Amino acid sequence: MASNLPDKYTDAQREAARDLFLQNVGINDIAKQLSISTAALAKWRANDNWLEAREAANSIIQADKVSKRKIDLVNISDEAITQIKRSLKAVVDNPDPPTLQQAKTMAEIVGLVDKVYRLDNQLATDQISIQQKVSGSISVEKVREIILSDPFFTSQTTQKIEK
Numbered sequence: 001m002a003s004n005l006p007d008k009y010t011d012a013q014r015e016a017a018r019d020l021f022l023q024n025v026g027i028n029d030i031a032k033q034l035s036i037s038t039a040a041l042a043k044w045r046a047n048d049n050w051l052e053a054r055e056a057a058n059s060i061i062q063a064d065k066v067s068k069r070k071i072d073l074v075n076i077s078d079e080a081i082t083q084i085k086r087s088l089k090a091v092v093d094n095p096d097p098p099t100l101q102q103a104k105t106m107a108e109i110v111g112l113v114d115k116v117y118r119l120d121n122q123l124a125t126d127q128i129s130i131q132q133k134v135s136g137s138i139s140v141e142k143v144r145e146i147i148l149s150d151p152f153f154t155s156q157t158t159q160k161i162e163k
Contacts, residue, residue, distance in 0.1 A: 009036055017041055021050050022057050084109060 013034055020030045027045070031038045045051060088106060091098050098106065117123075 009040060014044060017044065018048070018050060018053075021045065022054050024054065024058070 013036060017030050017034055017036055020033065021027070021041075025033075027038055027041045030036065031041055088109070091102050091106065
């Protein structure tokens with residue numbers, strides 16, 4: 001790390017300056033805190049690759065933050081899934097039929113879980129894939145067949161599709 005500066009500054013001052021720089025403290029602030037000239041700091045920064053070291057340290061810190069956020073997201077997701085399971089069980093265990101709002105909410109949950117499953121397994125997230133493996137297109141009859149096989153469609157929806 002030694003450069004061609006006079007021995008005006010100690011190695012300890014230089015290391016302290018580098019540590020502050022790696023903590024994203026500005027050159028002028030470092031100069032004031034440690035009573036080091038900005039010219040010396042600029043020379044050390046250039047000659048000793050402080051900027052590259054700072055960018056590398058920031059990348060590591062950012063990656064660590066992202067990793068921690070992912071862990072938090074998984075934990076939050078796990079807790080949400082537990083609460084959703086409890087809520088769904090309460091609806092199922094209730095001797096009265098679910099309200100329309102409860103049924104709609106359960107259908108939305110099932111749809112969301114299906115989309116997450118499909119994304120995790122790199123499958124199409126819609127029932128009809130844009131690219132068909134067979135011929136590159138899909139016929140109206142095939143669309144009708146797929147829609148009619150969907151258990152969430154009612155007889156009223158079926159009548160509209162058949163027209």
